[in-house]
Amino acid sequence: MVSLSFGAVPYGKIIYAHRGASRELPENTLEAFALARELGAGAIETDAHLTRDGHVVLSHDPSGNRMAGVDRNICDTTLGEIRRWNMGARFSGAEVSQATHFAMPTLSEALDAFPDVLFNVDAKQVEPDMMPALLRCIRRRDACSRVRIASFSTKNLKRARSLGYEGPTGLSAPEVALALTRPLALARKFPVAGDAVQIPLSAYGVRLATPGKIARFHALGLRVDFWTVDDPALANTLFSIGADGIMTDDVRAICSRSRVSPDF
16 A cells, blocks of 8 residues: 555645646646656646546636537546547647547546656546545555645535545635634634635735745645646745745746755
8 A cells, every 4th residue: 555645744845736737738648647647747647527427537718628628528428438549639739649549548547657656636527526536546545645636616615524534625715715814813713624725826905825824834844836837937936935835837947947856
């Protein structure tokens, strides 16, 4: 069993490959994940949807339109049909041949292919409910300790927790707002669920990437990861003021020029 765990080092510095090495290869593919690891990323950030026949697949979008040029929703399509989609069909990278077929992977395939990697999985689909299938997939591979479930959907996160997910979960935007604005003593007495605040540099005109806000989240036992950061100088600044992680599309630049050593 892999002992790797998000919880092992609560504030360990992590460079997350946002959808894999997505600047150089089609996002959310096994090829993009492999390149990200080769370049030094400490964790993979990816996105999940559920096929019509119950398979958890990795895609940011709910359909194949943007990446594969196929105007079909994943939730209405079987895995067998999705296998025929080329997720690199509309990728513009100069090094990628349009003749190369990039398959949309299942989460199971990704966990099996990278047994020593932490995954941050953004559960995108809300309806139909994908959470039971997502948890089954992770549990079958004994991967709860190395898979954080994140989501913009509070409903999805509450569903994962209500199903007794043994691994870490991120915070949704309303949960982040509560952690940030509730009086500190009250926030400590009634903590929000989850272990990680994963946020942009600013939102709704409020600067989030400040030492004070990072310190507040840390005081509540939460790690703080920022997205999406492709400037190495900015990444170094964020780490210097206390950030625990950054999510980047440009894994090569960040890993080669960051002053932070990846966790593994």
